[in-house]
Amino acid sequence: MSELTPISFFSRFEDDILSGAKTITLRDESESHFKVGETLSVSTFEEDRWFCNIKVLSVTKVAFHHLTEDHAEQENMSLEFLKSLIQEVYPGVEELFEIKFQLLN
Numbered sequence: 001m002s003e004l005t006p007i008s009f010f011s012r013f014e015d016d017i018l019s020g021a022k023t024i025t026l027r028d029e030s031e032s033h034f035k036v037g038e039t040l041s042v043s044t045f046e047e048d049r050w051f052c053n054i055k056v057l058s059v060t061k062v063a064f065h066h067l068t069e070d071h072a073e074q075e076n077m078s079l080e081f082l083k084s085l086i087q088e089v090y091p092g093v094e095e096l097f098e099i100k101f102q103l104l105n
């Protein structure tokens with residue numbers, strides 16, 4: 001038996017992930033190592049509390065200035081909010097990675 005690869009999300013996104021409203025996350029290069037098809041064990045960033053497993057569907061490089069409404073929709077937020085959020089989490093980072101995922105039961 002192998003350990004699942006961990007990933008954390010801010011706990012305020014837990015409900016959106018569990019309802020299927022949020023189906024991508026945008027990360028910097030330090031979290032671009034996930035492999036298509038691999039199962040990730042998802043915990044909250046704040047308390048390191050497990051809340052689901054997800055399967056990686058794709059990992060795609062995307063520039064900050066190329067983010068679109070399509071990304072925002074898959075984040076279940078407005079594009080304006082998404083951009084301000086990313087600037088808070090990853091100040092000055094232009095090269096992002098879109099990780100598309102599927103919630104596992």
Ligand SMILES: CC(=O)Nc1ccn([C@@H]2O[C@H](CO)[C@@H](O)[C@H]2O)c(=O)n1
Nearest residue numbers: 008009010013025026027045075086
């Ligand atoms: C330690 C650390 O970086 N944790 C992160 C980073 C990002 N995100 C979310 O991904 C999307 C785009 O960044 C937005 O929904 C972010 O809030 C997250 O939940 N947790």
